[in-house]
Structures are given as structure tokens and as C-alpha cells.
Amino acid sequence: MTGGGQALPPDPLPAPPPLADAGSGPAEPALGERPRVVSVLPDNPAVSRRFDYLVPERLDHQVRLGSLVRIDLSGRRLGGWVVADGVVPPPGVALRPLRGVTGFGPPVDVLELAEWAAWRWAGRPAHFLRTASPPGAVKGLPPPPTGRRPSGGNALAEEALAAGGGVVRLPPAGDLVGVARAAAARGPALVVAPSAELAGEVAGALRADGAVVALLPGGWARAAAGADVVVGARAAAWAPVPGLAATVVLDEHDEVHQEEAAPTWHARDVALERARRAGAPWVLTSPCPSLAGLAAGPQLAPSRAEERAGWPVVDVADRRREDPLRAGLYSPALVDLVRSAGPGRRVVCVLNRTGRVRLLACTVDGELARCEACGAAVAQDEGGELRCPRCGAARPAVCLVCGASRFKAVRLGVTRAREDLERLAGRPVALVTAAGGTEGDPAAPVLVGTEAVLHRVPGAAAVAFLDLDAELLAPRYRAAEEALALVARAARLVGPRNGGGRLLLQTRLPEHEVVVAALHADPSRVAEAEAPRRAALGFPPAAALAAVSGAAGEAFVEPLRGTLGLEVLGPLDGRWLVRAPGVTTLCDALAATPRPPGRLRVAVDPLRL
């Protein structure tokens, strides 16, 4: 099967006992005096076993499946989750009593989901149960909801929900709240947003409708007590939602939905699996659906006119026409654009490179300036000397081939771009980087920065990508999707065309499907070009991949080499790639392979490759 089609639960491999009735089977019907015993999974990912404990009388009514409890384990006190109740402990073990109950924990369906996720992303259930647990102790729940269920909402979302599930292509200026509304109209809905900020906006809008909204992570108890809508960022995919009736993932293409650290779980896939288990319909929305998202179900697109209206005007500056030696990052169109900036008309320039200068080329023979000692590209330091970033050697700025002393920056960083733009625009230009700093006046009419600038600025009249080719040609298999996602983010920042929103794409690849897709407000062009490439190259969702690294990587990967249907590549840069035709084959194999001692990182579906 292909990746995004939701993975089946683990086959009965050497799988651990299912969480919800782990251990030793159900108790016989209370036949007199048998004491109550529960199985507890310790809150310590290094301990994957479950241990049985007696429930003291005084805690009896507080302990239920999922409860967060305190236990004694080999002399230490730990937290843990009750994962089975009424178990009959194996004979000959001296049981200890639970030390206490911390409070409410994940409901049974989430306990089972954690077990599935441990299989799906080669992790430990405890890791997921932490994410699924409330941020603080929850001793009691608020009264059940008395809200007004929202009605109406986005028509395409309603259509997708009625059909059991679908991917709604919602242009950048589209109404995300309307999608959440359509879901909540069907009953308790789970809405996973790409950021806490957006989650807050959705929560605010639905509260204004009169709905009872649990905004995660703070609203965990509200969610557990029942709510019309449970909404939050990534981790909300693990929130309790009694009576789950619909699941929504907003901006499913956004890579923030995936955890970077192993286990690399993806909120979209968690939400989809949850919907599947609950028999609830689902909606994924995106202005530019990912292939992984599209593999989950049918796509519902607005009319061409509607979709176009939701994107800004896009201009393409074809840098091929510019003199390759003299052409910098500043086409005439760009210069016009930055000169149009002013108070209330902010222009944002995106350049995904930090630093001042990356590569220098001799103005006479075009030779790149490289280190005499080690051959790395050298940069010009403040004093004008050429300094090697790799070995530290410095030398005067003289071409090694022709002796000329003038160099031209062929790849400019944002620091340099800020200075250049300030000169070209004749107005103050501020620099915004991911590191958090802003150089220059943050209220400046022109901002330049790496893609972080798109996250840090509240709005803009226009966004220019100074060098879109850096994204288009990035050596990552998802480069095209990522580039379009970046353009879509900029599109949301500037707003739709009827509000004057404008994007400028500077590129030497004007025929590239990402450029064409943006130009025509038709993201399907990227998906259509990309799908056959992924299939040909064996990349997700046409195949399932795991990246294995760490000192124990070799030992872990070795037994996988012989496994039927698996392909093990590497090591390359200390990393192995495990490829399988589908998620089930891959995850079954990973789950069946013992973990050798030592540092090991297994990233299933790695984002960056």
C-alpha cells in the first residue's frame, strides 16, 4: 500500500500486549475478596514494560484506565499510566500498592492510539502518552458542555465530511474557521492547527458562535469533560475528545505538524488514524496539499475562479534575461517594488541564506575564491581578507588564477542584501532572521530575511522571493512541495488579489511547476508533476522510508538487510536509509527488530532527506 493510505494497526507480530488490557487478562467477576490490581506503564521511555500494582482502598474511586499515578519501581518513585484494570498478576510476585493518583490521564482510545503510534513511528508508548497527558495535574473535570453546536461552514468541508473524508484545497485567503465550523456541526470535533496562534483564532471564532471550545494545551480538562470543539496545535491530535464526530487538520502540508525529534510522529497521520478508529469523518485542508495528504483520500477543489480569487497576484521576474555576470538579486521589478514601499505598505523580501557573502567569484575570470589550504569556499571578512570558514586560514583578496583583486559576490546572504536593498530602495530596510534578532528599525517599510520573516511579520502588501531557485533546487526530495508551501505562506501574508496582495518570484526557472502553480493559483500542477517523480525514485508516499542513525545504527540495521521487501541503503554520513514498499512492511520490520544498546535514532517518514 502507499504511505498516506492509513496504515493498518500492527499485525500480531511480537507486538507488546495491547495497552488497554495489558498484562494478564481480565479479572474474574468480583468473586469476594480479590484485591484490585492494575497494570502501570512507567513514565520513562527507557522502561517499556508494564508493572502490576495493588489499588489501595483510599484510591479506589480515583483510579481508572489512563489515570496518571505514582508508583514505586526498584526503589524509585515514578509517574505512570494505568493501562489495564482488574488484572490477575502472575503468581509469585509481591505486589506493591500505588503510591498515589496524580489525576486524570488519556482516555482508553488514546491509550490504544499511543500503542499504534509506537508501532507507526518506531517509538515508545510512554513518549506519546506524555504528549497525550494534561500539562498539570487534573483532579476533577468541569461540568459537561451546554454550548451551542456551530452550524454552517465551508461547503467543500461539508462535502468532504459527508463523504467520510477528503482533502479540501483551501486557497491561502480561505476561511479556516469555516472548515472547523463544518466539522463541529456534526458533533464533538477535533481541530489540529499548525500553530497555537491559529488555534487561538479558531477557538475565539467558535466561542463567539456560542460553542463550548477546549483550547489545548490549557483546556485539557474541558476537552476531557466534553466540548463541541477541541482545538490546538500539533499535540492536540492527542487530546481527549469524548464522542469524537469529526477530525480536521488545518494546513496539512505544513511541516510543523511533524515532530522533529524521534519519534517523528505526524499530527496529520495521528488525526487520520484517530478518525478511522472512531469511524468519524475527517477533513484535511491546505492551499497546496502534500502528496502524503492526497494519498489519504479524495481531493475537493474550489472552482478555478474561486481559487484564483484566494491567491494574490503573482509576478515572475525571469532572471535568465539578466546579464549573468552583473545580475544580482535585484531585478528591475524588484527595485520598483521596494521603492513602492512606505508607511502602511510593507514589502517583505525573502532570501533563504544567512550571513554576508557565501561565494566570491573573480570579476575578471569568474574563478571562485577558495581556500589555498583546504579548498573550501572562502568569505570576505570585515577587514577585506579572504578567510576560510572551514580551517580558518586567511589570505589577501587576490584571485589565485589571474591575480586580480576584485571579487563579486555570487551568493549573497541576507546581511548583505539588507545593505544593498537599503541603497536601491532609498528607504530603511530591517533584517529579520530566525535567530530572533531584528537589525534596523522593525517598523521599516522594507523587511528582508530568511523564510523566518514570513512567520514573524503580521502582514505585508507584497512579498518578494529574491532567489526562489534556492528553494526549487534544494537537495531535498520534498523541495518542490516545500517551495510551494513557502509561496503559499507568503500569499496568506499579503492577502488575496482583490485586496492588492502581490508576490514577486525571482527565478531562472520560470517554467518550473512551482512558479507556474503560483502564477495560475493552481497547486495541482505541483502535485501532478511531483507524483510520478516520487514513484520513479521510490520516495514517499510511493514508498515508506526510515532514517537510522546513531552509534547503534549499524547493529540495528544489519538484521533488516535480509528482510524480504526491505532495502537498506548506506551508510551515508553516518545514516542508513530503510526503504519499504509501504508503511506496514516498514513498521512491522522495525518493530520486529530488537534495539541494540547504545544511541539509536529511528526517524520514520523523515521530513528532510
Next chain:
DNA sequence: CGGACAAGCTGA
């Protein structure tokens, strides 16, 4: 994980 205990190394 962290403690318990067993199997190996060193110095006399």
C-alpha cells in the same frame, strides 16, 4: 532509567 550483581582486570 538506575541499582544490583556478575564477570573481568590489576596489583601484590
Next chain:
DNA sequence: CAGCTTGTCCGG
């Protein structure tokens, strides 16, 4: 062979 390090196992 004591005294110590290193490794493996197990916990309720």
C-alpha cells in the same frame, strides 16, 4: 584474592 571497573539484567 581483594578491590575495583565494566557490562547485563531487571524492576511489580
